[in-house]
Amino acid sequence: MKLDQNKTPLLDALQEFKKMRMVPFDVPGHKRGKGNPLLTDFLGEKCLTVDVNSMKSLDNLCHPISVIKDAEEMAANAFGAKSAFFMVNGTTSGVQAMIMSVCKHGEKIIVPRNVHKSVINALILCGAVPIYVNPKTNDELGISLGMTIDEVHDAILKNPDAKAVYVNNPTYFGVCSDLTSITVMAHKYNLKVLVDEAHGTHFYFGKNLPISAMAAGADMAAVSMHKSGGSLTQSSILLCGPDINPHHVRQIINLTQTTSASYLLMSSLDISRKNLALHGQEIFAKVSEYAEYAREEINQIGDYYAFSRELINGREIFDFDVTKLSINTLSLGLAGIEVYDLLRDEYDIQTEFGDVANMLAYISVGDRRSDIERLIGALSEIRRRFKKDKVALFKTEYINPEVVMTPRDAFYSDCVSLPLDDCSGRICTEFVMCYPPGIPILAPGEMITSQIIEYIRYCKDKGCSMTGPEDMEVERLNVLKEE
Structure with missing residues (x-):
């Protein structure tokens, strides 16, 4: 049975709560914002008045x-x-x-x-x-x-x-x-x-x-x-x-x-x-239209490749989400993360992420056509200003790891910290990844190889945000302690 999707039970309860003028002797300690004026000024009184604790009228998650x-x-x-x-x-x-x-x-x-x-x-x-x-x-x-x-x-x-x-x-x-x-x-x-x-x-x-x-x-x-x-x-x-x-x-x-x-x-x-x-069909029709328009315009710039359903082969690419504006930058002579950085630093455009070969512009419910035009224009200018010869770019963002131990056993094992270049042939006990997207280059229990070390260094050199290791500079890794 289809429920009446106009209803908002939790929102309605919060609206009723706001009318009650309840005196708070519970948490949070800012007491509807009165105890932290700077926070209230920043977020607004409407926000702070419903930053509340669980109570009978509001239920408990x-x-x-x-x-x-x-x-x-x-x-x-x-x-x-x-x-x-x-x-x-x-x-x-x-x-x-x-x-x-x-x-x-x-x-x-x-x-x-x-x-x-x-x-x-x-x-x-x-x-x-x-x-x-x-x-x-x-x-x-x-x-x-x-x-x-x-x-x-x-x-x-x-x-x-x-x-x-x-x-x-x-x-x-x-x-x-x-x-x-x-x-x-x-x-x-x-x-x-x-x-x-x-x-x-x-x-x-x-x-x-x-x-x-x-x-x-x-x-x-x-x-x-x-x-x-x-x-x-x-x-x-x-x-x-x-x-x-x-x-x-x-x-x-x-x-x-x-x-x-x-x-x-x-x-x-x-x-x-x-x-x-109530409005999702209309919303995502517009999102798809924006993404397809951007894809068509970007592909006409030259050197970029905004890929889509033409990749579908019925197997490992069974279908494709056309709202995803993924753009390959290899022919531009720039890594995806480099285009990502240029868009942010030179054009005040924040995209979702860039890796060694691609960048992703996330198009969703809140986008406007003028924003799409601005992105297209910026990408065109980046090609004119920063295009390089296509050299020394990694061709894959994924290296098949050799799994030696379960993640749990490796994570909780005795380990030692070694310089990155000394880790080849050792078993990793922590994560190494670019974030986003947060897919591990290495996970606990996997063998570290010279190819993986080279890839980590390449990602760092290109400006990828590296996360996971205990060493914040990602110059050392924790590896399984040898007997």
């Missing part, structure tokens, strides 16, 4: 029985899920809850290696064992692709005791796997299907877009409402299908999610859900 429960039910209905959970620790906590809900210590989960760090963090927390499907790469574009049905089937046959299959859909660059076929096959072998849908909120509301996880029959999906859905940063929704016990999932979520949930974040989810349910 850890154990919702009234308005939060109603708001979550509205979200589940809008997304076509059996149940939904508001997440205020970002999609990271949603990803961790998915994995920890279906996998225990020592149990196997089939995952693509080009996962976000939150996946491997979940494996460290719960002790599940990853069975990696190393994705194919497009060496001309320098991007990793989706999982094929054959690769997943082969992994299941080799690991019949696996508990789940984890799918990135879409990837950061907009690449989609054959999610429906993977789901049908996984269910045939009694495996759950978990989907990282951080960049796919719009799949549920737009037309002519790749299929959503819930429509494909997946068991769980973590959706970043704050990315393409318009809610506040750090707010997310975890969706579950009919064969998942929502009460167990709530217990797992409560292991890691805060007990002091932000009503600013939760109300933004309630409001954004309403907006997308």
Whole structure:
């Protein structure tokens, strides 16, 4: 039954609360902003008056029985899920809850290696064992692709005791796997299907877009409402299908999610859900139109390649998200991160990220045509001003790692810190990644090679933001201590 998506249970409760003139002897300590005038001046009184603590009239995210429960039910209905959970620790906590809900210590989960760090963090927390499907790469574009049905089937046959299959859909660059076929096959072998849908909120509301996880029959999906859905940063929704016990999932979520949930974040989810349910088709038609227009204009500039559905091959690129404006810069003689930096420093344009070969301009609900024109014009000028000969650029952003230990065993093992150049042949016990997108170059338990060291240095030299290691300068790595 379709619920009335005009309703906003949590927002309405907060509006009623504001009328009550309640005297606060609870937390937060700023007491509706009166105790911190500078903060109130910066954020506004309207914001601070609803930065409140859980109370009877406003429900409690850890154990919702009234308005939060109603708001979550509205979200589940809008997304076509059996149940939904508001997440205020970002999609990271949603990803961790998915994995920890279906996998225990020592149990196997089939995952693509080009996962976000939150996946491997979940494996460290719960002790599940990853069975990696190393994705194919497009060496001309320098991007990793989706999982094929054959690769997943082969992994299941080799690991019949696996508990789940984890799918990135879409990837950061907009690449989609054959999610429906993977789901049908996984269910045939009694495996759950978990989907990282951080960049796919719009799949549920737009037309002519790749299929959503819930429509494909997946068991769980973590959706970043704050990315393409318009809610506040750090707010997310975890969706579950009919064969998942929502009460167990709530217990797992409560292991890691805060007990002091932000009503600013939760109300933004309630409001954004309403907006997308009522206007999403119109919104994402415009987003698609903007992205396609930008893609066409950028490809006419020369040397840039804004790729799209022409890459679809029915296998590792089963479908493509046309709202993703991914731009390859190799023919320009510049790394994607260099174009990213030039756009910010020379033209006051902040794009989502750049790596060694590509940059991503995230187009979503809040963009205007004038912004698109400004981006196109800036890219044209960058080509005129900064174009170089195409030399010495890495052709791949992904190096197949050799997995020697489970992430958990490596992370908690005794380790030593060595200079980067002395780490070849040793087992890494920490992460190394460019952020964004947060896909590890190295994860705990993987063998460090000279090629990986060269790649890390190349990323640093090009200006990528390197994160993960204990050493903030990324000149040393923690490696497994030898006996």
